[in-house]
Amino acid sequence: MNAMAGNYVTADGRQIGGVVMEMKNITLRFGGVVAIKDISFDIHEGEIRAIIGPNGAGKSSMLNVISGFYHPQEGEVWFRGSKRPPMKPYEVAQQGVARTFQNIALFEGMSVLDNVMTGRLTHMKSGLFSQAVWKGKAEAEEIENRRKVEEIIDFLEIQNIRKTPVGRLPYGLKKRVELARALAAEPKLLLLDEPMAGMNVEEKEDMSRFILDVNDEFGTTIALIEHDMGVVMDLSDRVVVMDYGKKIGDGTPDEVRNNQEVIDAYLGVAHD
């Protein structure tokens, strides 16, 4: 199957739309170290796209390129039909790309509710003066956004901790709150950097369910990095495999599973 050019229908019958984001010949270097070497792939609307690879393959660097944190020396990033000029991370966020982090990056001093509300900052436009007055425009905006946030809090089943300071939460819940914060932005593209790292089987199952539900309910396009192969193969529609900064495989889970280069990268090959 090679339907990369346009729309396609997944194995479970979901209709996948056109290209949302396309990476064209991305090369990223840190001094003499080449983190990403000439990689191209695309992400279609509504699909769950996984990026996998052994440690140090450049997966997180790729996510950082997408979210504007790193600027590649060569190559182009196309987002929703136009070439993206070099942007600051907050500008990328304003375009509708949200993400979570490998190591949780929540705002520890704030409550769960406030953390999730920060996810909506890109939607809140009232200025300093109307905020200072509060009554009227600022309050109306706050309440409207609070309603959206409460929907997400309900969706992710974290109602009971909404007023708890984030610092007091256990790891699994923190991961979920971080997902909530990213979802609150109503992103066009959601990037998840190892959403299941350090979780037990039960937590992984919960998180997998949430990711599938998010994709199903909101139609959110998701790109995720994950090490748990079982999870990746079950969740994702298409998989990019990276190794030492190069792309060694791209396709459906089944195609990738049977790709000799991928098997070699994971299991090692005899050098003789």
Added chain:
Amino acid sequence: MFYREAGDFSTTYAEDSQTFPIKFDRYRYYLVLVVAFGIIPFLINDYWANAVFVPFLIYAIAAIGLNILTGYCGQVSLGTGAFMAVGAYACYKLMTGFPDIPIAIHILISGGITAAVVTLFGLPSLRIKGFYLAVATLAAQFFLVWLFNKVPWFYNYSASGQISAPERSMFGIIFTGPNTEAWAKYLICLVFVTFAAIVARNLTRGSVGRSWMAIRDMDIAAEIIGVNPLKAKLTAFAVSGFFVGIAGALFFSVYLGAAEVGESFGIDKSFLVLFMIIIGGLGSIFGSFAGAAFMVLLPVFLKNVFVGWLGWPTDLAAHLQFIVSGGLIVVFLIMEPHGLAQLWRLAKEKLRIWPFPH
């Protein structure tokens, strides 16, 4: 036992996000306002105004200002004293240049001018963080004090190099100058402190405040979720400068009456306000008040104890006062690093379930 949220249901998001969600708290707040506006002005005399209330209220405004910058946005500033001086000198130039405009307007404009100056000195914060930023603001402290000493235009070429507040009145009431009544001094400070607290609270509970706190807690993550760090940091500097400038203008025009920049707005002022917010509680409006009260009242209290009750000589009392208040600050920081505001929160937690243990 009155301090309960049981039976106190929020049915709208507006109710849920109000400043005092618990009924008892709300009524206590109204009571404080009634006492502050309706009763104290009739009882106050010169001693209570000059020794306690006026400095407390003015430092509370300065502490709110610094707390927005340091407590909410995480940017350390050691230039508060000099920024207060900007407010004071702006107010002096405005008072002498435009005598017909009401003093309250001058004070607000002084706040605006200070906001602009502080924003300018906040620009390095985009590149440097933490201790290095503190040192950059320290440079602002020394530079501004030097500037106000060096350029005679700022003190209207007066021979002493001092600035002194001329008499100005609003609605037939004198608010500045030597003939000001105690209650008038108190009232003008009270109005500004109320204004500052309400504005600060409104800003910190909305999207602006969240972007500040996001920058404080994790600036990289804040940027990734869409906070423009330039805008967030500079608005924090501007709002902080506005309040600190108002505090400086009041400190000079209402409290001191006459000021010399090195003496009244030196580095010790910067540290005093910083101590206030650390002891009061970083990132808390209530903490700003508590810290200001602690730092203003403690010396007065100790002096009364040593000289008034024990009858010790004043010089001994003055030295002991430094030792005791310094020691108390150290003890306090070890016992409760999150400040008086945290103690207050814990007390409220306990009160909620009192008299039951759980």
